[in-house]
Amino acid sequence: SQQGEEDPQALSIQEGENATMNCSYKTSINNLQWYRQNSGRGLVHLILIRSNEREKHSGRLRVTLDTSKKSSSLLITASRAADTASYFCATVLNSWGKLQFGAGTQVVVTP
Amino acid sequence: GAVVSQHPSRVICKSGTSVKIECRSLDFQATTMFWYRQFPKQSLMLMATSNEGSKATYEQGVEKDKFLINHASLTLSTLTVTSAHPEDSSFYICSARDPGQVIYSNQPQHFGDGTRLSIL
Numbered sequence: 001s002q003q004g005e006e007d008p009q010a011l012s013i014q015e016g017e018n019a020t021m022n023c024s025y026k027t028s029i030n031n032l033q034w035y036r037q038n039s040g041r042g043l044v045h046l047i048l049i050r051s052n053e054r055e056k057h058s059g060r061l062r063v064t065l066d067t068s069k070k071s072s073s074l075l076i077t078a079s080r081a082a083d084t085a086s087y088f089c090a091t092v093l094n095s096w097g098k099l100q101f102g103a104g105t106q107v108v109v110t111p
Numbered sequence: 112g113a114v115v116s117q118h119p120s121r122v123i124c125k126s127g128t129s130v131k132i133e134c135r136s137l138d139f140q141a142t143t144m145f146w147y148r149q150f151p152k153q154s155l156m157l158m159a160t161s162n163e164g165s166k167a168t169y170e171q172g173v174e175k176d177k178f179l180i181n182h183a184s185l186t187l188s189t190l191t192v193t194s195a196h197p198e199d200s201s202f203y204i205c206s207a208r209d210p211g212q213v214i215y216s217n218q219p220q221h222f223g224d225g226t227r228l229s230i231l
Contacts, residue, residue, distance in 0.1 A: 033219055042117070042204050042222035043155070088154060096143055097208045097220065101154045 006089060006102040014110050019076040021105040023089030024069075030092055032065055032072050033099070037086045046074075046087075079109045113139050115207050117223025125231055126197060132190045132226045134205030140185035141207035145220065146178075149202040161188040195230045202227050 006023045013019050025032070031050045035043040049056045049065045049072065056063045062075040076083055086106045090099040114137040122130050134144055142163045147155040159180050160168040167180035177199075179191040192199050206220040 035222075040202075040225070040227070042115075042224040043206070044222070045219035048219055096160060097218065098145065098157065098160060099206075099220065100157070103154050106152070 006087075006105050008105060009103065010106045010108070012108045012110070013079055015079060015081055017079055017109075019079050019083070019107050019109070021074050021087055021107070023072045023074070023102050025072075025089075025091050025102075026070065027091070029067070032063075033090045033092075034061075034063060034072075034074050035088045035090060035101075037088065037104075039085070043088065076107070079107075081109050081111050083107060084109045113207070113221045115141075115205065115221045115223045117205055117226055119226060120224060121227045121229075123229045123231065124195065127194055128230075130192045130195055130228060132192075132203055132205075132228075134188045134190070134207070134223050136186045136207050136221075139207075141188075142185060143208050144182060144188040145206045146180060146188075146190050147204045147206070149204060149225075151202075155204060158190075163188075192228065195228070197230045200228055200230045 011019055029051055031048050033048045034046045036046050037043045047056060047058050047061055047063050049063050051067055060077045065072045072089055086104045088104045089102040093100050116135045116137050118133045144161040146158045148158050149155050157170050158173045161180045161182040163182045163185050169175045177193055182188040202225050204222055204225040206222045208220055
């Protein structure tokens with residue numbers, strides 16, 4: 001199985017609800033990154049959490065990191081229809097910044 | 112913020128055609144760019160690391176003669192799919208490291224909007 005597995009694969013919620021997705025990885029990391037991809041578009045960086053951090057916030061996003069369990073979670077609070085997208089976690093594989101992406105979670109937020 | 116432009120956004124062509132995709136960093140110099148391939152409803156698969164002024168580093172299983180990468184300047188990397196066939200149809204995305212950072216692994220990457228390649 002690949003580095004950076006995510007669950008659930010798909011998530012369907014209503015506006016106003018929270019969305020939580022999880023990511024697991026296998027090797028030791030320097031940091032873990034979360035990206036968002038709208039359908040048919042490139043990726044947009046959301047948040048980076050370093051290995052010595054346990055939690056990080058950015059607007060309605062909250063990311064946690066548990067290095068002992070090699071896992072991270074992304075929480076989107078008070079979701080909006082515009083949050084509909086695929087979300088990927090990524091770990092850095094080398095000093096050049098080469099990324100390994102998880103399988104992704106497809107989130108659909110209905111009005 | 113750093114912007115990466117990818118062109119074209121969509122290509123439809125006949126089997127046997129070679130297709131060139133451009134990836135430009137618009138407001139920064141990118142010594143390293145990355146090329147990914149993505150199939151529908153799947154994650155991104157790294158194809159190669161493109162370094163300015165040197166040969167690209169290809170991932171295992173990626174044919175370097177099939178997917179030619181040229182990174183001739185600090186703002187442009189190109190991916191050429193040579194003699195494309197229907198199985199090469201996919202979504203290709205490039206990215207560049209955040210500029211001006213010493214510890215590259217600690218910084219996010221900036222992505223182009225992707226190129227949808229359809230080979231008939």
